[in-house]
Amino acid sequence: MTRLNSMARYYPLRRVPQAYSSAYFWRRVGPLVAAGVGTSLWNAVVESIPRRSNARAALIASAQRRAEKVLQDSQRRFFDQPGLDTLTVREMTKIGRSIARAGRIYLWTRMAVGADRDGRARQAMRLIPRQGYDQLMLTGLAIGTALGYFRGGRVHTHLWWDSARGELGLPQGHPRPGLRRFQAPTSLGDTAADIDDLYWAEAYGQSIKISRIGEGKDRRWIVSIPGTDHPDWASQPNVADLESNFREELNLPSAMRIGLLHLINKAMHADGIERDERSKERVLLVGHSQGGMVAVALAAMDPTKLGFTVDGVITLGSPARRIKVRPGVAVLAVENDQDIIPALDGTPRREADGRVVYRRRLVRPRHNPLFYAHSSSTYTETLRQAERHRLVAPWGRLGDVVSQLSQFLPKEGEPTRVLHGYAWQELLTPLKRSTWDQYFSIERPDWQPVSFGGEVEETLPHIPTPADILAKTGNRHDPSDQ
Structure with a gap:
């Protein structure tokens, strides 16, 4: 029985998705698509019925x-067949690749017939990425920006609670975050529980908890980072939005990343650490979903450029395999087997760096199984199980990484300091000139995603920056940063 269970958990759809054809995917997902389309059409018919009709209600x-x-049936299908999520993303990347191919043909035609008088077609041809996933993400980012849905502007941050000074006050008009956890974490599971608490803060922006452990040369920091706050296409004051998701998947600095960096620097400033001394500060980043994506991106950066040293990372249900962290960073990636979110980067479940993955197989609940699988409260229990696993079996890679990460936790009698803050963004008004014009004023970063053997697409060019009007001027930054 143990052998059969271990074979079942191999999940070949995720390990070797390139071995499965599109026909295999559509045989299993086609009925769900048909049911969804039928439901949408029926809803449109119902909405067209006159409001005064007795039968309308x-x-x-x-x-x-x-x-x-239909929603519950779809959730059960994906929950019971781990790997359909990976195949779904890969099928979507094929669509993105087809759109990009059609765009190249159109641009090439314009250049061939001499219609590219302003050179825009030639510039756009150079910027279209070759990899289907990047094409998909960049297309979504460009369309959302061009249509005015993504309108994130200047990022602001505020520290509102400090265990050393009490409540520090809030900006005018901002509600007090409804938090309950004001103590430093005493276990790794507590860091996940802190994230669950931050989700319910109901603040104006995205709440972040920063804990300083120890003093002097033993000083270290633990930062708890929640994930996406809302699924709306339109940007909201909260920086943890869909625009940040698209940007982080392309490893482009998002409003969420900018806000987090400012809050960490403000916390260190409040603790009396000068800016030129902060690169030596050791930090453990714990992030759920989008928060884990930001954490991995920061762990890949040079500490001298970042401003502090990320020595440890815990990701909870994050699609973050496309970024390789720096050597020497202790990384624990926690994934529930039935959670579809870690598959949203379209990569196979293999690791290109030294991170350790701890997975837990869930029992399907009766209602909303996919929400349960990705819930921060579910991940809190999964991380606590990883800690208990280390106590039972301290040897091996899992025991080693949990032991390394646990060294960030406070020892008995060690002084701690907890700060709570949050980040929010201004929303841009529609621009007078076309946002498509802004889309073409872009540059290339020097990052390349991880390449996995056996991938459908093996060429991984540089990823173009999206239409971010304010990033180049620095207007997304918080002018009050210390």
């Missing part, structure tokens, strides 16, 4: 029940 209720049934 009953039909709307029937349509809602039908939509809920």
Whole structure:
């Protein structure tokens, strides 16, 4: 039985997704797509019924029940067949690649017939990435920007609570975050529980918890980072939005990343650490979902350029395999087997660096199984299980990495300091000139995603920067940063 269970957990759809054809994918997902399209059409018919009709209310209720049934059936299908998520993303990248190919043909035609008088087609041809996943993400980012959905502007941050000074006050009009956890974490599981608490803060921006452990040469920091706050396409004051998701998947600095960096620097400034001394500060970043993506991106950076040293990272349900962390960083990637979010980067479940992965197989609940699989509270229990696993079996890679990360936790009697802050962003008004014009004023970063053997696409060129009007002027930064 043990052998069968271990074979079942291999999940070949995730380990070797390139071995499965599109026909295999559509045989399993096609019925769900058909049901979803049928439900959408039926909803459109119901909405077209005159409001004064007596039958309208009953039909709307029937349509809602039908939509809920399709949603639950889809969640159960993906929960029970881990790996369909990876195949779904890979099929979507094929669509992105087809769109990019059509765009290249159009641009080449314009150049061939002499219609590219301003050189825009030639410039756009150079910027189209070759890899399907990058094409998909960049297309979503460009469209969201061009249509005015992504309008994130200047990023602001504020530290509002300090265990050494108490409540520091809030900007005018900002509600007090409804947090309950104001003590430094005493276990790795506590860091995940802190994230769960931050999700319920209901602040104006994205709440972040920063804990300083120890003093002097033994000083170290633990930062708890929540994930995406809302799934709306339109940008909101909270920086943990879909625009940040698109940017982080391309390893482009997002409003969330900028806000986090400012808060960490403000916390170190409050603790009396001068800017030129901060690169020696040791930091453990713990992030759920999007927060884990930001943590891995920072762990890949040179500490002298970043401003502090990321020595440890814990990711909880994060799609972050495309970025390789610096050598020597202790990384624990925690993934629930039935969580679809870690598969959103489209990569196989293999690691290109030294990170250790701890996975937990879940039992399907009766309602909303995919939400349960990705929930921060579920990941809190999974991380606590990893800690208990280390106590039972302290040897091996898992025991080693948990032991390394546990060294950030406070020892008995050691002084601690906890700071709470949050980041928010201004929203841009529509521009007078086309955002497509801004889209073409872009530059190339010097980053390349990780390449896995056996991938469908083996060429990995530089990723172009999206249409971020303010990034080049520095207007996304918080002018109050210390």
